[in-house]
Amino acid sequence: MNVQISNRLKDINGSAIRDIFKLLGDPNIISFAGGNPASSALEPERIAAFAQEALAENGVNLLQYGQTEGYAPLRESAAEFFRHNGVETDPAHILPVSGSQQGLDLICKALLNEGDTMLVENPTFLGALQTFRTYGARFAAVETDEDGAIPESLEEQIRAHHPKLIYLIPTFQNPTGRTLSLERRRRIAELVNEYQVPLIEDDPYCDLRYRGQALPAIKSFDEQGYVLYCNSFSKIISPGLRVAAVVCQDDGLLRKLVVGKQSTDVHSPNLNQAIIDKYLRSGLLQEHIRQICASYAKQMDAMQRMLSTFPASVSYTRPDGGIFLWCTLPEDFNTTQLLSTATKQGVAYIPGTHFYADGQGHHNTMRLNFSNASLENIEKGMERLRALFLSQGLC
């Protein structure tokens, strides 16, 4: 067959993360590569019970076509749930979507033209970068430090590039685990309102806090609706159910997100939305979150304890939550080249280069996930990594 692939996809070959996911199937490889919740955090019996209950109460409606705008009870319960992050919204401005990834896709579909500039953190979530690339986005980087994106740099880049969109993960950022400070949240909300640039606040990890005080979302300081808030139930309930939601307070833009969703998948599956709605209304979620946080905190500590045995030339982030650590090796290390040796020795990670907007350089960095490995495997896998790096001359 002789076909010509579209300009938008011809040079995009898929996410390194998704392909490395396939390694997860090999029981001999301890994977720190994915962004998966722990298997023990997933609750098939409880989900089956909610499914049963939802289908018994409202089965015919759930199995029938639903509204593109989302399952009405979930729009209500999600609006209620988001309050604890300081996000105040009415249900009519919440759009349930099939994972935050779809939220990003629909926002791009509604706002980006080929060649438009986006401001992103560098490094940032590679799956988001892939979506933005399919819309022909160009990237400019906001400088970051230990407290996340630097507002002065954000303002400078807005003035320099007149971006169409800004993308930030303010809490337990992917890949670094870093969190934007309270003061910067307030300031960034002011800036995007002042310069009238929509900001995507991608916030899937905010409930996975193991220490320190919870911070309100940037959205909580948003006066005119320039912050498009995305939150997901993937990390706290189940990624396989594919349920997330976008808060968009502008009716015109929300309508375009809905139109985009109509043409993309008509609507998100009703049953999945109903299961999440049941969970949110059950009163059981806070306790479940408390339990998974208790485990993940131990896993993060174990990984950091192992990293503290590496030579001091290896630096790493010390987040207050989330599921990732970000490691930096000495300049001459190349984690991309070392990955195949690492997997042969039974350990996997994501090379850091994939998280940079230009997809180049930073070869001495890597992302480590700790949520989906047991304490024993964290110890074993990190030992394998240490041995590998030492054998490559790490000192």
Next chain:
Amino acid sequence: MNVQISNRLKDINGSAIRDIFKLLGDPNIISFAGGNPASSALEPERIAAFAQEALAENGVNLLQYGQTEGYAPLRESAAEFFRHNGVETDPAHILPVSGSQQGLDLICKALLNEGDTMLVENPTFLGALQTFRTYGARFAAVETDEDGAIPESLEEQIRAHHPKLIYLIPTFQNPTGRTLSLERRRRIAELVNEYQVPLIEDDPYCDLRYRGQALPAIKSFDEQGYVLYCNSFSKIISPGLRVAAVVCQDDGLLRKLVVGKQSTDVHSPNLNQAIIDKYLRSGLLQEHIRQICASYAKQMDAMQRMLSTFPASVSYTRPDGGIFLWCTLPEDFNTTQLLSTATKQGVAYIPGTHFYADGQGHHNTMRLNFSNASLENIEKGMERLRALFLSQGLC
């Protein structure tokens, strides 16, 4: 908030069908507007049992991230199921998607550039037209008659327009209910292979046959893989679960569909795919299809019987299956203008103009759905329509 909508969406205001769906909520309106299965065709208890079973057997995997390529057991069972339409494929060339709409979206994402020409039947499915428009497609029409698309016209239009894609619904077409003849299926498969133009064969209604002999899919005559076959479980199991599948035999193109899906929603929900897989393996589907066909046949007959009481100036199609009839009123009738009066009088339909690629004219046509109305409501609703048209001077 002051935002500029992207070029692709700024002039697209959503599908008339989805907005008319909202009328379905009003119990005083008998709707022939949607494309919904009958409520009685939906099986909440059975689906709950399959969900339960799937989660009990494989719950943690189903709730975890899945593969973009789809849930492996469903790829197998769908490959087996599609055999009865003459579609022979191995599971590796089946991509489960979130409804056929997503299949159309992903194919466009992978193949269309702004301004590319597509060949479509005129009239054709308005939801597909909306998706194609979001990719900047231009349209050229293939002439059709009672036996569907005319191969000579297809060839002529291929030569004239060098289209990037062709879109056909060969069986019980939406909106006309017409079916492409066997001989034309064979010829069209030859033509798309000869001219090397990918054809989307959208085939959601093929199992809803009430009379006559089943015809093999165009795909069954496809030698080099130019036919991209889309089939859906929406009409025979449940639209709300959003499970369909695309058969694509070209590995390069399939990879691009997967890359597009990664960036759109990562993967389709595992639980939904597992439920459909369970149903396909249960041995119960053929009997279920037999039952819904028996009801729908009666509903179609009732609607046609009512139409036969309209003045002879109203013509309508006489399909062998599917869920739609297509009506043509005298030239001076305008179904778009009459719709608000119709809904006030308690009956809804879709004005035919929406099904035309240029979205104009053909104001004397309309699509009527019979699958989602009881025999009693079909009688009542059609009586209301007849009274309305008579009051407008129909003779």
